Amino acid sequence: MTPQPLAAVRSIKVKLGLLVVASVLVATAVATLGRAGGVPPWLGVPVTVLLALAVTQLLATGMTSPLREMTAAARRMATGDHGVRVPEASRDEVGELARAFNTMAADLAAVDRQRRELVANVSHELRTPLTGMRALLENLADGVGPADPAALRAALGQAERTSRLVEDLLDLARVDAGRAPLAPQPVRLGALLADAVAEAEVLGRPVTYAVRVSPPDLVVAADPARLHQLVANLLDNASRHSPAGSTVRVEAAQEEAAYVVEVHDAGPGVAAADRERVFEPFGTLAAGGVAGGGTGLGLAIARWVTDLHGGTIGFVEPEGGRGARVRVVLPLSPPERVADEPAGSSGLETVAAPPPRPAETPPEGPPAEGPPAQGAGGTGLLDDLFGGFWPARGVPARVGLLLGAVLTGVLAAALLPERALGLGTFVVLLAAGGVLVAATPHRRDPWTLTCAGLCLLLAATTLVRDAEWVVVLCLLAGVATALCGVTRPRTAAGIVLTGLAWPLAGLRGLPWLGRTVGALTGRGQGAAVLRTVVWSVLGLVVFGALLASADALLAEWVDAAVPDLTSDLLVARVFLTVAVGGVVLAAAYLALDAPRVDRAAGAPRPVGRRFEWLAPVLVVVGVFAVFLAAQATVVLAGHDHLRRTTGLTYAEYVHQGFGQLTVATALTLLVVWAAAxxxxRATAADRAWLRGALGLLCLETLVVVGSALHRMHLYQEAYGFTALRLLVDVVEGWLGLLVVASLVAGVTLRAAWFARFALVSGVVALLGLAIVDPEAWVAEHNLERYADTGRVDWTYLQGLSDDAVPALVDGTADLTPRERACALLGRPGTGADDDLGEWNLARSRAADALDGVPVGGVPVGGAAGSCPGQD
Known part of the structure; x- marks a missing residue:
């Protein structure tokens, strides 16, 4: 049962007020504590919102769960299950409604039981006298006693009809009371249908029968008597409503783990509005379909026999639109049933009750697959909010994932505060990745394995690079790659939606988190578990502190193992635990219950007229053509012409536009995607125009990419090398690669691979940048430029990370002491104070490179402006 913390409150209005007050108080207390502890806003605000939302969810779940349970119970009652009840723990208006609901359910159950007993008793009492009457009339009809034969035969017909009604009532009472016998055994379906047709032909109705079974030797597991009864009732119904001289077709075939039996007749058919009602007891229609002449129980018994075998039955659209067509879908092996002996048995056979019949006529063909129900709670606000993008699937509780996320948060709180990026960060990332791998059900999928390998390489940059901008970019790329590895999108829109789904997982996964916490604490054992944890922690703290203060060696061990727990750091560690644990748990739920990101992105919707997409593309092609013409003019006319016409030097000219060209390249890819x-693509002309227009645009874009890279090279030669300019070069080169990939996709008109290629190639480009060691590369090239031109930006070199130190040390070998001091200002002692948690290869190499290097003094108090050649 769902916990209800506010169950004792008698008013739902008061509960809502307490809910608001509790959320506000929690948010205020957490925000105040974080501000007092010096927690930065980027960490404090999400944690405050998360904890307030958790309190709201905890209290609101107890308030709304009775309503969801009543909704689910009402649906079960609609299928005939009147034994369902809902909890009555709440004392407010919702609790009163639950008690009234249970009273109504009990009354309905009593009425239903009385109806069943009435039908069974009446049928049982009428059976004996009717049997004697039938025997007497048979004797009179055969001339044993004096009587008018015509009148007596008419009486015999009525008695036989009454006898059939009684037999049908008894069968219906058995199945309605859950006592219909079911003895499955191997049955040759073709032979059974042939026997049923032979019995139907004895009735003498002026129709013929055609039977077809595929495969002819099909053997199924079923109760032969009940299955024969089902087919006989369908044949009786079809022959009664078919015109003279027509054919009743009986077809049976195997479909995967089920078999289908269909009976077609040539009668007037059944209107769509009446196809469900004819299966009800006494549901015979007077016109428009199932005409009179039967007892009105044959199809009702056919449905119950179908339910006993775990199948479905219904009228579907007939071929050609004429006649009636009944379709029965049964499993090759019926479900196992447990015998049940209800109280007050009247001597009928005892088996388990059949499953509730479906509320709607099954559609033609095998039943469609859909997401499983979420449980007794039914659909709720979250299901309405996320809809088809993220339907409820009833994901089971996973206590291990919750504990893994919490432990990852604790590990982050112990290793990350007041430490630079290094070994501790890598360990936390490995722990988070382990939780994610354990959560995803597709851990052996090639795409998921590829993403996992890339994520490991990206996380390893925390061990080998000191430049924070490189590491942060790699970590962001690693997060995106990990999320795409578990959701497995195939489109660009799907990749974008995956990124948006991660924060939404914190909301979508709240019901799953509630189930997991419930499984963790156990039923009714939550308070006991909490008490156990509190007393255990108290014992550890009290006795640990006493014994550590009594032994110096033990105190040293405790100081090495336990992180700094001063007041400010303690608050920061708590916030970090909640933040890291929360984001890891959200990612784990995203892996466990991935949304339909590609389906939500929607399918392409081509326009009706070609010019609607072609005209905008040709406009962009024309703009690029004009730009390329300007570029050709500069190349052919020379730099003097450029200065005369624009007043700019060539260096100033190339600096003017490389940023715009990078943006233009990215926008071109967007244009290509939208146009595609x-x-x-219905005709050859459509495909030709698509290939031609987009191919021309891509070729022009490649020239623009080359122009942008050339401009950046010239600008760096003139004004120096920086990490940002190198990053722009890498981004522009990656965009050029995507343009080439667009050309390939345009030739084949197959682009399902493009989105994943873009993601993987971008990650590989970023890894290549990290391997190149960008800041060391920049330092080397700037010192080479200084050797050639005598100009360098010493201030920029001094601001580079420890990645650049080995290059600076090697590059200053031929410099004067003053120049060496300008390059290495502030470097002595680098990495000397790092502990194991922030160990990093780049900082370690920097410390080794600076060991014993004579730096000397820097003039004018160390001001870089006094250094020679300062740009």
């Missing part, structure tokens, strides 16, 4: 989705 909107362009129709």
């Amino acid at each position: 989705r909107k362009a129709p």
